[in-house]
Amino acid sequence: MDSSVVQGIINFLSADLRLATPILLAAIGMIYSERAGIVNIGAEGMMLAGALAGVIGSFFFGSAWYGALLAVTVGGFAGLIFGFIVITLQGNQIVTGIAFNLLGLGLTTSFSRVILGSTSQRPEIDSFTAVAIPLLSDIPILGPVLFKQSIIVYFTIGMVFITYFILYKTTWGLKVRAVGDSPKAADTVGVNVYFVRYQSIIIGGMLAGLGGAFISLGLVSLFTENMVAGRGFIAIAAVIFGKWNPFGVLLAALLFGAGDATVFRLQSMGTDIPYQFIRMIPYIITIAALAGFVGKSRAPAASGIPYDKE
């Protein structure tokens, strides 16, 4: 094979993995909350909050890691508030999620101006760079694609396996699934439904926050208004298309990331191919999955329903 073609393939796959990472992080977070019975439409807003928190942390403390830490904290806090509204106060999850998106957009847009100044004079900040793993990164094609990425990317892939293990091999994972499928039964056998749901939505918020920080510190190194640009919703699509299973969600996120990478490719080559139709694909196949055209996708039974002990 021509070496430039090989390089092109490497670049494409590497970009795919990078672009899939924020979606995947938010989607893994959503697996926890959805499995516990909470639909988090507000992930987009939580990601935005994470994106800004990441830049602020990196700007004030001089390291992208502090940025990530701040983003995870902010995301977890957002998850806690979300949990308080939908678990303790039994508020409607869909409406709360939409309000969170609006809140995230409003707060980040307002505060980015106040804290970081106008768009034209953005400060230089530390961001995540690729870390090559010795030996492994020398493997042809696979090496540079898989082992020459940012540490967040490695962490994300690791989280897929860890999440699978937690959900299916640990007692707590069993509790999460039970709480999402039949909370009444879980409650009867002594599982604290509210507590498990709180834990899940906080984890969901933390991962969404980290996903947002990877957009502002990993894909680029600045914050712009509404920069999450619908990835929170693509994450929802990935969870549904991946059937609430970590490995399924990984494949879905990679597929959707490949769509993004293709679009960037097409745009940089300046072709006339209407890229909008490629952008539609994730949403259309998710609709198809929901309608049962490509394998029926079934949500956890108690998903979206507040639990009332009384």
Add this chain to the structure above:
Amino acid sequence: MEGTCKKDLIKNYTKTVIPPTVSIVLALLVSSLIIKLMGINPILAFQWLFKGALGSTNSVAETFLKASPLILTGISFALAMRCGLFNIGAEGQLYMGALASTVVGLYMPPVPMFIHLPIAVAAGFIGGGLWGLVAGYLKVKFGANEIITTIMLNYVALFFIGYMMHGPLLEPPGFLPQTPMVAETAKYPKILAGTRLHMGLIISLIALVMFYILLWKTKLGYEIRVVGHNPTAAHYAGMKPNRSLLVAMFLSGGFAGMAGSNEVLGVLGRMMEHFSYGVGFDGIAVALLGQNGPGGILLAAILFGAMRSGANIMQLATGVPVATIYVIQALIVIFIVCSEIFRRKGLKPFQNIMYRYRKKGVDTN
């Protein structure tokens, strides 16, 4: 979301008026703190917001100009909600309606306004309605959850509009992703000299009256509401829940589509990418604040319209970013959602906490 016919409205006074009012007050209080955090005097900011929204004839006109699409998207969400459906897809339906109106406005052979304009508006209704119907059909036929499908269809619509604006409908020579201006005969005439206020406001108010008549004065609307309360009971009462769901989704999408027409035919005169800035999503907040009833929707739309209209002045005068308005709106919605539990259970949750607290107090003494 109980029925709010006239008698109920008075009977449930505490349930329909107090939660929205308290929510607005709380939202303003919390956003004051946020504005304070930016180092700006919140009282001053709200004064300018108020002045910007209602300070002159022009600003009042702008308030109503911004309120009229919100009335329509508010109706859109409320109508679906009355049938037990969560239509999160008003944004996409709005764009599809706007597109249909634009096509009629651009390509219909020359006809007088009294023919052209109604057809353009009707096209908007049908365009949005059909897009809503897609989600309705997928639900009825395949059991696909309408919450998720409407969200996904928003994006499909957005990208389709993007394609149309960059491709087939692009205005030559193609500097901006927008269509040429629609024919003058397809535009809403202005109704207040010296302002941008146009006939779309009147159309929105008529739509509001029709929404009321449809839901509370017709058999179709009665069925929609019964299905919303209890589809199984509706079925055993000899109604056809699936038909009601389809009708509700079509009408809900249709009103959202009209909001798109309102912007294209009344404000912009053409279609462009990303012109809506979330009017479809704001409809959800309007409907919630307005308790899914016509009077409430009207008041809520005017309130949100006023905030949108006054926000620019507030930003210019005090430096509070326009986006702070989103925060206020989001907080209003959140507080309303939180108040739902008190509506269902009265003050019991509070009393429980107080009771536990008191009991503890007794124990330690």
